[in-house]
Amino acid sequence: MAVRPTVIWPDARLREPTVEVVEIDDSVRALYQDLCDSMYAENGLGMAAVQIGDNRKMFIVEPKLAGFTDKDLPIAFINPVVLESSDDVQDSEEGCLSFPDIYIKVKRPMRTRVRALGIDGKLFEISGEALLARCLLHENDHLTGKLLVDFVGPLKRQMIKKKLQKVKDAIAEDAEA
Numbered sequence: 548m549a550v551r552p553t554v555i556w557p558d559a560r561l562r563e564p565t566v567e568v569v570e571i572d573d574s575v576r577a578l579y580q581d582l583c584d585s586m587y588a589e590n591g592l593g594m595a596a597v598q599i600g601d602n603r604k605m606f607i608v609e610p611k612l613a614g615f616t617d618k619d620l621p622i623a624f625i626n627p628v629v630l631e632s633s634d635d636v637q638d639s640e641e642g643c644l645s646f647p648d649i650y651i652k653v654k655r656p657m658r659t660r661v662r663a664l665g666i667d668g669k670l671f672e673i674s675g676e677a678l679l680a681r682c683l684l685h686e687n688d689h690l691t692g693k694l695l696v697d698f699v700g701p702l703k704r705q706m707i708k709k710k711l712q713k714v715k716d717a718i719a720e721d722a723e724a
């Protein structure tokens with residue numbers, strides 16, 4: 548159980564191919580716990596394993612957003628598959644823990660349906676609308692190496708890169724101090 552440092556873009560680990568989880572064992576449960584601790588430490592709505600430097604196909608979503616209460620545990624999505632997405636879209640600003648303080652307008656389907664394995668090893672399906680659909684598709688993108696900067700042009704991407712390099716330098720300096 549530990550808060551792990553969030554991998555911030557540009558970092559090659561965010562583009563690494565992800566691997567299927569073959570068995571829900573202690574190491575997967577430990578990863579889930581670290582993901583929960585790390586997401587809550589950053590006040591995130593969701594977090595993918597690649598964002599804490601683990602390339603297994605897994606992400607979590609904050610329980611309230613997923614239709615549960617804040618007393619419930621975050622929902623784990625292991626080896627998720629997007630079953631369907633609506634043709635009607637939503638277009639609003641999106642953030643990402645790997646892009647601190649960066650918000651980008653991203654067009655996404657208004658509704659989606661995802662199937663995944665839970666942390667209990669059972670297959671489940673969830674339908675999401677609006678912000679939940681956005682969150683599910685955003686986290687699922689992480690498992691294919693797709694990132695917020697893939698939705699902007701080269702100029703804006705360069706600007707974001709400069710800004711985040713400064714953030715990363717500041718974190719490195721703090722670690723040295």
Ligand SMILES: [Zn+2]
Pocket residue numbers: 642643644645685686689
């Ligand atoms: Zn993200």
